[in-house]
Amino acid sequence: MELELDLSFFYKTTILPECVLIFCLISILILDLILKIKDKNVFFFISLVSLLLSIFILIFQLKEEPVISFLGNFQADNFNKIFRIFIALCSILCIPLSIDFIKCTKLAITEFLIFLLTATIGGMFLCGANDLITIFVSLECLSLCSYLLSGYTKKDVRSNEAVMKYLLIGGTSSSILAYGFSWLYGLSGGEFQLQKIADGLVSTEMYNSFGSLLALVFIIVGIGFKLSLVPFHQWTPDVYEGSPTPVVAFLSVASKIAGLALLVRLFNIVFPFLPNQWHSLLEISAICSMILGNLVAITQTSMKRMLAYSSISQIGYLMIGLVTGNFDGYTSMIVYLLFYIFMNLGTFACIILFGLRTGTDNIRDYSGLILKDPLLTFSLALCLLSLGGIPPLSGFFGKLYLFWCAWKTGLYFLVFIGLFTSVISIYYYLKIIKLLITTENKEVTSYVQSYTVSSFSLLSKNSIEVSIIICVIASIFLGIFMNPIINILQINLHLNTFTNI
Amino acid sequence: MILFSVFSSIALVSSVMVIRAKNPVHSVLFFILVFFNTSGLLVLLGLDFFAMIFLVVYVGAIAVLFLFVVMMLNIKIAEIHENVLRYLPVGGIIGVIFLLEIFFIVDNDYIPILPTKLSTTYLTYTVYAEKIQSWTNLETLGNLLYTTYFVLFLVSSLILLVAMIGAIVLTMHKTTQVKRQDVFRQNAIDFKNTIKKIRDI
Numbered sequence: 001m002e003l004e005l006d007l008s009f010f011y012k013t014t015i016l017p018e019c020v021l022i023f024c025l026i027s028i029l030i031l032d033l034i035l036k037i038k039d040k041n042v043f044f045f046i047s048l049v050s051l052l053l054s055i056f057i058l059i060f061q062l063k064e065e066p067v068i069s070f071l072g073n074f075q076a077d078n079f080n081k082i083f084r085i086f087i088a089l090c091s092i093l094c095i096p097l098s099i100d101f102i103k104c105t106k107l108a109i110t111e112f113l114i115f116l117l118t119a120t121i122g123g124m125f126l127c128g129a130n131d132l133i134t135i136f137v138s139l140e141c142l143s144l145c146s147y148l149l150s151g152y153t154k155k156d157v158r159s160n161e162a163v164m165k166y167l168l169i170g171g172t173s174s175s176i177l178a179y180g181f182s183w184l185y186g187l188s189g190g191e192f193q194l195q196k197i198a199d200g201l202v203s204t205e206m207y208n209s210f211g212s213l214l215a216l217v218f219i220i221v222g223i224g225f226k227l228s229l230v231p232f233h234q235w236t237p238d239v240y241e242g243s244p245t246p247v248v249a250f251l252s253v254a255s256k257i258a259g260l261a262l263l264v265r266l267f268n269i270v271f272p273f274l275p276n277q278w279h280s281l282l283e284i285s286a287i288c289s290m291i292l293g294n295l296v297a298i299t300q301t302s303m304k305r306m307l308a309y310s311s312i313s314q315i316g317y318l319m320i321g322l323v324t325g326n327f328d329g330y331t332s333m334i335v336y337l338l339f340y341i342f343m344n345l346g347t348f349a350c351i352i353l354f355g356l357r358t359g360t361d362n363i364r365d366y367s368g369l370i371l372k373d374p375l376l377t378f379s380l381a382l383c384l385l386s387l388g389g390i391p392p393l394s395g396f397f398g399k400l401y402l403f404w405c406a407w408k409t410g411l412y413f414l415v416f417i418g419l420f421t422s423v424i425s426i427y428y429y430l431k432i433i434k435l436l437i438t439t440e441n442k443e444v445t446s447y448v449q450s451y452t453v454s455s456f457s458l459l460s461k462n463s464i465e466v467s468i469i470i471c472v473i474a475s476i477f478l479g480i481f482m483n484p485i486i487n488i489l490q491i492n493l494h495l496n497t498f499t500n501i
Numbered sequence: 502m503i504l505f506s507v508f509s510s511i512a513l514v515s516s517v518m519v520i521r522a523k524n525p526v527h528s529v530l531f532f533i534l535v536f537f538n539t540s541g542l543l544v545l546l547g548l549d550f551f552a553m554i555f556l557v558v559y560v561g562a563i564a565v566l567f568l569f570v571v572m573m574l575n576i577k578i579a580e581i582h583e584n585v586l587r588y589l590p591v592g593g594i595i596g597v598i599f600l601l602e603i604f605f606i607v608d609n610d611y612i613p614i615l616p617t618k619l620s621t622t623y624l625t626y627t628v629y630a631e632k633i634q635s636w637t638n639l640e641t642l643g644n645l646l647y648t649t650y651f652v653l654f655l656v657s658s659l660i661l662l663v664a665m666i667g668a669i670v671l672t673m674h675k676t677t678q679v680k681r682q683d684v685f686r687q688n689a690i691d692f693k694n695t696i697k698k699i700r701d702i
Contacts, residue, residue: 074652118659125652134656141663144667
């Protein structure tokens with residue numbers, strides 16, 4: 001027993017970033033309870049600082065050797081660390097978005113921050129989870145906070161509907177996932193660490209059996225619901241439409257990052273014997289996601305529903321990198337994920353700002369926005385174009401690298417579908433931009449007329465505008481610095497356990 | 502062995518009755534009976550602490566909560582057993598699929614009558630009870646929770662914290678218009694001061 005104690009204390013720095021966040025969360029809770037602080041901005045400041053701190057710790061830890069700590073519960077290699085950095089980055093960008101939203105809707109601020117931070121912690125644990133129990137527990141941590149966040153505006157009927165649907169679908173998918181895990185546990189002879197499951201499957205000679213295929217299918221279904229891959233995507237538009245917009249911005253990015261990390265690790269470690277099966281299953285769902293997401297997005301009238309379908313198609317593009325399955329494929333997936341964070345959060349930031357000032361999220365009501373606020377129009381247009389993949393912007397470079405890697409490994413059909421659907425996506429993004437810019441029809445909608453712009457001095461910028469500017473700059477210029485990014489990623493991923501197959 | 506059969510058969514019968522009972526209150530009561538029998542099974546396995554926890558958590562908290570919810574919702578009994586056979590096709594198919602999945606694992610190790618070709622050598626398991634004979638359940642649990650499964654303990658405690666806060670946030674309606682009685686303030690009011698104030702006016 002002595003030995004185990006020593007080991008678990010020796011590896012405590014592996015979860016130091018999460019511990020920083022937990023400490024921040026508890027301190028926010030206690031400070032809010034004890035002190036009667038009127039100015040709640042202190043809490044935003046505390047949480048932003050702690051998120052930044054945890055990102056810095058992670059970046060410093062990138063040099064360390066991969067370790068499996070807590071007797072196999074938690075693995076800290078560079079792949080996980082990059083994904084954990086991404087999740088913390090999303091919450092850093094999402095917290096400024098939610099400040100003004102919460103102030104306008106007069107909701108409780110502290111609890112919102114606590115839910116957001118707990119979701120971040122859950123996602124970060126999920127990225128590094130190395131056994132089935134940790135995966136399940138941290139997934140539940142992430143999804144419970146997501147349910148609570150999406151039902152946060154409790155007076156809004158649409159939000160109630162959204163959270164009800166999300167809760168039921170999420171519960172179903174979790175139980176399906178747990179069922180798949182129980183198959184793995186049984187087939188491997190009672191192991192639950194990922195690497196030991198793979199060994200156990202070999203030793204029980206069940207690695208190629210029908211049972212492990214069944215477990216694979218159940219796990220894909222379970223994670224597919226979380227990632228909103230196409231056969232399991234039906235909840236996405238409703239939940240996105242009903243939930244508060246900053247929450248949607250967080251969910252659309254953070255849950256996808258965590259889910260992708262889980263998918264890559266789980267399949268590469270546990271199912272190395274069935275590569276064809278899981279590759280082909282994911283390929284089918286990637287193709288369906290790209291086609292259906294982009295085609296249905298054309299017909300949407302609500303901006304948030306349109307972005308929901310757009311995010312379904314984006315997860316299809318990310319799946320291409322996963323299906324490619326080699327070192328370059330994973331690198332391209334991570335690069336595109338990084339770009340996707342900035343593009344998507346930038347778009348959502350613009351929508352939140354517009355929604356706060358006018359109170360609508362209909363696409364029709366955006367027409368002629370350029371007359372009132374050229375800056376917002378410009379940023380929204382840039383983010384949308386970047387999502388669509390127009391050449392000088394970073395979305396283009398991300399997609400290019402993704403398609404190129406897939407082409408090299410011979411996934412011609414997938415690349416063709418990806419290219420074809422990108423064209424469709426550019427069509428509906430351009431339709432919105434045309435609506436924004438055209439000033440031909442003089443009758444500007446009443447919503448845009450009621451739009452009031454804050455003064456243009458830099459000091460009075462509110463927090464949403466700050467994160468819009470960050471996202472727009474990132475989604476323009478990151479693509480140009482893509483080669484250094486890829487180099488850094490490849491150097492860091494080199495130490496990894498499974499990507500150098 | 503006799504106790505095992507008694508407990509498990511009563512549990513099975515009452516779990517069927519949970520679904521078939523016409524009155525939802527009866528259904529919840531049968532549910533509690535299932536929990537009692539299952540905890541009896543746990544005691545037979547030697548897991549006394551878990552059996553007690555099972556009773557306290559499920560019967561004490563969750564099932565009684567269900568009972569309250571059912572009683573408060575006032576569901577009409579006639580509506581429920583209207584369409585008994587409506588869901589039979591879908592439910593039957595799913596049930597048959599699950600039953601078939603069980604038969605992938607079950608072979609003559611469990612049921613001696615079944616003919617099977619699968620070898621049973623892969624079912625290796627460790628009898629943990631033999632390894633930790635000197636420890637009670639509680640000691641083992643404590644030792645494992647605070648050392649090996651420390652991360653799990655941390656994350657699940659976070660889940661519980663968030664669930665508690667979330668339940669409070671979602672259900673609390675704090676309206677400012679309604680006049681409330683603030684007990685502490687009312688108790689702290691000084692008689693003389695109150696009278697004085699009115700005299701001043």
